[in-house]
Amino acid sequence: MTALDRNAQLQKLRDSLRPGQRRLADWRGGPLAVSAVPGSGKSTGMAAGAAIAISHFQLHARKQLVLVTFTRSAAANLKAKVRHHLKALKLPYNSFIVQTLHGLALNIATHNPEVSGINLETTTLVSPNQSNRLIRTAVESWIHEAPALYHRLVEGQSFDGEETERLRRQSVLRTEILPALAYTAIHEAKSSGLQPADLNRIGQQAPPNIYQLLDIAAGLYGQYQTLLSQRGLIDYDDMILAALKALEDPDISRRWQSQFFAVFEDEAQDSSPLQTRLLAKLAANPDVDPEAIGYPDPPNLGDRGVSPNLVRVGDPNQAINSTFTPADPVFFNQFCDANRPDRLATIDQAGRSTPKIMDAANYVLQWVNQQFPREEPPFRAQAILPVPPNDPQPNANPAPLGQGMELLMNPADINVSVQKIAQKVKELIDNWKEEKENTSSNALPAPPTLAVLVRENRQGRFIREVLEDSERLGFDFAETTGLKIYDVGSRDRNTQVPLEMLHLLLFIERPHSPDYLKGALRVLVNRQRIPTQDLNPLATNPEQFLYPGPLEPPLTHEAALNARRYCTSLLRARFDLPPYHLIPFLGTTLNYNQSELATADKLAARIAQQTTEESSLSTMIGALQEIVSSERFDAIEAEDTEAQYTRAGQLTIITMHKAKGLDWDVVFLPFLHAKLIPGESWIPPQGEFLGSVSLPDVARAQIRTYVHANQTIPEMQTAWHRANDLKKAEEFRLLYVAMTRAKRLLWMSAAKQAPFTWSNPDNLQNGEPCPVLRPLDKFMRERQTESF
Missing domain, CATH: 3.40.50 (Rossmann fold)
Structure with missing residues (x-):
């Protein structure tokens, strides 16, 4: 293809784009923020902009454009679009790569194991089920290490010392509140590059509170990190931390920055602070002192002088994950505002919906604001x-x-x-x-x-x-x-079958365990076999709940009586049925549908195959624990899995x-x-002894206040109100997303x-x-x- 023909093809490609998309096609270096409305063709604009940039800057295998997305399916879709344009332009396919953000981080970390500390031969990515178990173990370890802080939580706002109430509160803390606090604080802190000591320091800056909340969060975080290290495990945040650690080495940083000419990021509204920092580092000019590059936004907005070649595309109005993940749309909004007006593009024309639907969505946006x-x-x-x-x-x-x-x-x-x-x-x-x-x-x-x-x-x-x-x-x-x-x-519920079977079988084997009883009751509640209720009083003393003596106070609530009937029938099945019949029986008890029953049958057959030499309840549970830990069990679909x-x-x-x-x-x-949109501030009754706030939500709000560089850390009640405001805002954005489908x-x-x-x-x-x-x-x- 001659240069003249290629220029004509490039002009034709640019002319096919909408005004906002053309800003991507006209990009010639430096930062660019692109805020796009639903249905406006973000990926179409990105793919065209990427192909034009590859042609303009004559990129190749040693000087590539990096496109970053959040899911593998989105990466595959974007890659196909870019390759389509490059084929028409007769440009090399190896001039760009498309990766998920975590895949990119792992690639950098594992190429430099001596600095990052991550070696695939000695390190394993922790699975969600493993992470949940580690968090529960971290909670128990922290309780042992910090008994004074734990007892302060047990006392709550007030406590009369009654033993049954003490046991109930301990159950709530150990199995619900502390694991939730650990999960929230660990992910918020790690995704922002904070260590346990940093949480302790933030806690000292925060107004005093009776629970020393961030000290508890720091202790849980420290225990969790110790457990990861002992087992040679890493999580997704560790990948990004390791990549950043590698890039702190000037030679490694220069090598990667020379390899990657520019970074295009999709779905930027869902980035965490750590992810934003990684992309800005990779997109920086290798010939510029890294100390001159500001974070999260560079001080100089000119063409790749100090500023990174970083194009971030997203829609802040579709940020619907920030109240339950570390994703934080604040940083993309700041990036947009910092780059206005010359380096902020808005793709506001969308061809998806009929005008009445767009009018309705626009009205909701204006009314809510x-x-x-x-x-x-x-x-x-x-x-x-x-x-x-x-x-x-x-x-x-x-x-x-x-x-x-x-x-x-x-x-x-x-x-x-x-x-x-x-x-x-x-x-x-x-x-x-x-x-x-x-x-x-x-x-x-x-x-x-x-x-x-x-x-x-x-x-x-x-x-x-x-x-x-x-x-x-x-x-x-x-x-x-x-x-x-x-x-x-x-279909998604089918993937829960092995874990549900494990919870029920653990209870059947050890019904005297409060944790196993509560796990079985949760499965029954989730499957709507018994009504929703506070499970902690039932699980505190299993023998009294399951087989009360004549002097025990009788259960008065029908919901609790129903729970007892289900649990005792599960225990009877252990003696009435051979072990290999238990899983199909449990599937019937949970009222599984056709697909779920087929999945349960497949699971039973696999366990029977693995335990042929010794078929017992204990060996079945061992095989099932291995399946759940490895997460290598495919559900059976009654419908086409590719639909x-x-x-x-x-x-x-x-x-x-x-x-x-x-x-x-x-x-x-x-x-x-x-009640659901935008929802109400609500504390589960079993946790009301701690006060009228949610400790995990308060911790998230306080950590984010610090990460947003605000000087004053809010006290607990203010942080709780702020968390509720953010939740309501996100619920309205979720409604907006739903309408624009x-x-x-x-x-x-x-x-x-x-x-x-x-x-x-x-x-x-x-x-x-x-x-x-x-x-x-x-x-x-x-x-x-x-x-x-």
Whole structure:
């Protein structure tokens, strides 16, 4: 290809992009922040910008462009797009690499083991189940090492010394509150580059509190790190810390910076401080003193002088992980603000949705920011705009199905809500069939893709059960619509089968263990075999709970009696059944569906194969523990395992979080109640003895205040209020993400009656709708009137 031909091809590629995307194509070095709205084609712009940069800077195998994403599937998708452009431009494929952030960090660390301390021959990545066990062990070790701090927690706000209450509080602390505090504090601290000693120092800066919270967090963190080290294990944060440690060596740093000409980061709103620091270090100019490079933002914004070649693309309004992971959108917002106006691009034109859906999403963004004024508003002020008529995206801003936007404020209850969804799906399928019959051309209309998005998996399970019950629904859904129900949560639950079996078998073998009894009770609650309740009083004294003597006070609550009946029936099964029949029996007891029962049968067969020489309950548990630890057991799907979430011919039921990055022609959002979105500040009754705050949330808020370089660490009550504000902001962003998954019809509703808790969907009470729904309903009605 001649230079003239390539230039023409590059110009054609640039011309195919939208204005915001063209800023990526025009990048010529230095930092660039790209804030993009949902459906605006971030990956399309990144791929085109990457190909043009590779051509402009003549990149090759020893001077590469690095594209960083957060998931392997996103990496594969982005890589395919870039290779497509490079093939057309006849440029080398080895001029770029696409990696997940952790994969990139591990690559750097393992190439320099003598400095990073990570050697794949002696180091193993800790699995989630291993990490959970280590945290529980760290809690026990900390209790032994810091008895005074632990006893202060047991005393709580007040304590009369009663022994049963002491045992209950100890159970709550050991199995719930301290593991949650450890998990939160460890990940927040490590993802920010903080050591246990740093948490101690932050605790000294914080206002005094009766529990010395950050000292406890530091102790738990230290115990966890000791356990990792003793076992030769690392976690994902250790990968990034090790990579940064390697890059502190000037020669190693120069070598990697010379290899990587620039870094393009996708989904930048989900970066942690440590990840941001790693990418800025890699993108820096190898010929510049590293001390001249500021963090998180460089002081000089000119073309790769001091400034790094760092392009960060994201959408702060789709930051929906920050309240339960170390992801923190503050840093991407700061990066955007630091680089405005010359080095901030906004991709605000999106072709995904019909205009009414975009209007609704924009209204929610504006309304929430007006109602919740804070230093950091929930949303970045950027509206979604339609694309121009000549946009190259096929069927951009498609015509609506029906009204395009439907908001039902008055279904009587959640059962009626599901019936309304089913009726709407039937109507849409009937309309599609009629349109297909009336179409004479070869271009037959495609069936609409459909999804129901829920806040939690228990809602999805309820919807599936109603849709599969023709008596409750009023008609046979599958037969009438011809659609398959694809419950994504049900598929995910299959992967929990080995762990659930392990919890139940451990209890059956050692029923006198409070921890094993509580583990079994949790499985029964999660599978909705027994009602949600405080399990700690039941598990504190197993013998008294399971087989009370004549002098023991009787259980008065039906929920507790039901729990006892299930547990004693499990224990009887040990004597009534041979060991190899226990797992199928337990699957039936938990009311497993077809896929889960098949998975349980496969699990039983594998364990039987591994324990042929000695078939006993103990050997079964040993084999099962090995399976759970290695996490190498594939669930069996009754449906096609390769089925895509967005294919036609099915109604997908999926959580709002899992739906991010996907889209459908029609999206249903039922059960939009204020209790879940934006939610309420709530302390579980079993933890109220510690006060009216959540210790893990308080610790996260205090650590983030320090990481954000704020001088004053808030006291516990202020930190708790701040944590709740952040949670509400994130819940509204989650609603925004869910709304923007719809292309042609968005259906929203909040029933008048909803469950107190979704673990018991039959216990209905009056429910307030999400506060934005009534103003949104009024806004859409006014817009409808104006259009006539």
